[in-house]
Amino acid sequence: MDELLQDFLVESAENVEAVAAQLLVFESDPTNHDAVADIFRLLHTIKGACGFLDLPQLERLAHAAETLMGRVRDDGAASPQTVSLALESVDRVRDALVAIQTHGGETGPADEAFIARLEAAARTPQTASPPASQPASQPASQIAGERDASATASPDASAILSSDAAGIRVSIDAIERIMSLVSELVLTRNQLLEVTRRQPDANVIAPLQRLSALTSDLQDGVMRARMQPVGRVFAKLPRLVRDLGAELGKTIRLAVDGADTALDRQLLEVLNDPLMHIVRNCADHGQEGAGERIAAGKPAVGRIQVRAWHEAGSIVVAVEDDGRGLDSAKIRATAAARGLADAADLAAMSDQDVHRFIFAPGFSTAKNVTNISGRGVGMDVVLHKVTRAGGVVDVASEQGRGTRFTLRLPLTLAIAPALIVSCANIRFAVPQQSVMEAVSTHKSEGGESRLRRSGGALFAELRGSIVPVVDLRQALRLHALDNALAFRGLIVVIATARATFGLLVDAVADVQEIVVKPVGRTLLAVGAYAGATILGDGSAVLILDPNGIGDMCAMEGHGEDSRAHESAQAEATTALLLFRTGVGPQKAIPLSLVSRIVMARAQDFAHVDGGLALPHEGKLIPVAALADIAQAPAREEWPVLISSVRGQTVGLLISDIVDMVHERLDIDLASASAATSGVIGSCLLRGAPTEVIDLGVFMERARPHALTRAQVRRPRVLLASAGDFFTELMRPLLTAAGYDVTAAADARQALGLVREGHAFDAVLADLALADLDGRAFAAALRDELRFAAPIIGLSEPDASAPTQDEERDFDAIVCKTDRRAATQALAAHLRKPARQRAVPDAMRGDLVA
């Protein structure tokens, strides 16, 4: 291609890239002079260059667009149609640049219809647009601020640009070629090392070491050359979010952070589609409309935050929205309807596991298929793409609060260190990235085994905590199992985003740098393999997929010899954890309620707020003490059972773990005082009298209302405040107390919400609302809207005692500075059936199913 033309394309692409930020500013504020001037200048420059490069069609387009921007500049305003036209014209310029790049010149005539529209708009005097007609509009300063963090490259324009503006431009092909040569060089080096290890030759060793070091440096250098900021992918997001917002009629704010985090360009490509899918999902399914948001007590403007950072040799990209969150019930229903799991299993699954169904192919709970998403394609693509690249996708969601997707990718696909393990004389590679450590199955030489078999499942004790173990021999059916279970070999401790587990192998053969090569679909279908590689000795080995192995182990419940036998047994028996604590017989608790067992030292416990607490995974969790630490001061470690119900985590301090058993659970003697004693009933387990513990009682003791709060539906409270300091303080307090708070700024808004049919379980109203006094407000609610739920008045701290009239209108009146009184009044009035109103189901007690 003509050098001059090439220069023009690169320069114009850079200019288009540079003006992208101004486009958004312009969109939200068409009167912004700087933005208008920048866009005008871009179009003008392109138009000028087109003249002597003989690109008449692009010139016409740029000219028409420039004329339009000139009009906007002169009128100092733009109608929404004009804004859209201007944005589209820049898009078209960019498309034209890319087309010229691809074909080496202009291919066809310009779109006359579009140019005519531009010209027509340029003839119309511009008036300021009403802000309401622009769903995606927001203050310019805000956008500019948010966008500072992100590079604003347009994807297509960046295709023209090479990697580094400051350096020389190298074609991607050249880099790729060097990279694959380096990869092969690394393999050859490994083979040489292997040979000299077997036949050491003093003459060769020194130069070989030098060669080896140089190869590593070269590999490192090339890898760095391939690194590009993740901002190149992020740059597409502002526009995507803007367009989605406009299309869906939602106002969504995008915040981007960590755009300069670098990763291999190959992974950048891998990241692109998944990221787009996720952001689309967040905007479409995640974010509610403004009305629903306000009703839910959230700011009207939805927020999507995209962040990237480096963490332990990988890059993590998190996409978080503050939308409605995943609907676990709906996902369960859809999963059951689609036959992905049976209802009983689904009911037993944690929400977190249930959420992973969204990654199943074709999975969608959306009622309406929109242009953007809902067809059920997308999330499976995300999972597929990311796991293929050796990455991990995770989703965490809280209903009503939002959803957070986390993508974790290796920094490079090209070469990665791996542990080569052997099992039944077959070697496998395990990506070192997911390996925490490898430990012997015995605690010391000839010492006690770490492994325990319980109810067909294998566990290992690891520094006081118990981790499930997958026997690779069994998982891959490498041999008919020897029932004696040789507890020999090594446990490779693997941590994925979802689980930590041990992998029981025969030996660790080596640590090698491997070049990951893809495997065919027959092998991928197994689910246990992430790829294959060729080792230094020239043999091909499979790369184990830690996620897949983890899933297999979860699915097969650690595998009995016969799965049929296991499933038949599973129906009748319950996995129980037997332990001893306090006085009386041994205790049992269903193992499914225990997420983890940790060993804690006496000094680890903290006494807070009259209770016991324990630091766990970076948080302080309340602990119900079933054993008394003070009685055995010499004892170093105490087992604590960790239990989580919908994000509410508590610990149960006990004396000793006895065993884990699979037994039929028939309560022989139901407890007479189940609600207070914490014992559901008693039975004989393996011949010993056993009390079955009601975890709910202890949970309630350790963290009052944890279970109530964990209910899907929290009581909804409408807070009508005058917006002063005290009522503002009330909101987080109520939220923390487990209420779903919707705030209204004045009586009009509050009444409007009730009139629109939003159901509230109670209303908290300031007696001095801005537009209506408290009594009139209460009367309006009761008389006009037939509102039956409790209404609680909030009085000024210095107010005189409530009058009789006020007491009649309100169910209670509390001082707004006395926050405790407010929550107490709410709790009291929600519990009693006030004014022919039924108690919401969520408040009823029976919680442990």
Place this chain on the structure above:
Amino acid sequence: MTRVELKRRPSARPAPQGVAPASNAYAIDRVFVVHVCDEVLALPIDRVQTVFMAREIAPAPLTPPWVRGLVNLRGTVVTAISLRARLGLPERGPQTEDCGGELGIAVDVDGEAFALLVDKVGDVAQMTQGTALVAPSAMSEKARRLTARVYARDSGLLPIIDLRAAVFDQASKTDLITQD
């Protein structure tokens, strides 16, 4: 490595009584003859990339029985498929190990690299296109499923392997002669 699709049969619909139309009776099909046990089969020549000795085959657990494992073919990892297993024939005993591995025929199917393990390779045979028949019902069920079409030769029938069926267990869509 060039990849050539199986040539489409000229007729858009299955020929009656299993006889292919004779419209292009003069064109020549070149096929690559292989021996598996006592069976003689052939592959379309343009699909054969190379013939090599698969020395070390790494087993791939949990895959179907005909997937023997993975093998290193000049830096590429290819999936080794046992044609014996596909045809329901017994695997060869271990005595063949010391003759330097097993004979593999490298093929590319839908962008994936495979090695078909055979006992012996034969000649390239030239068949007159359009003389192919559908697999006769006298063939074993397993063999029929792998067979795209059959040529009649003086020495007997020569089945042409449907590569997609052989490696993925699904019949090839590029061949329009159906098997029933």
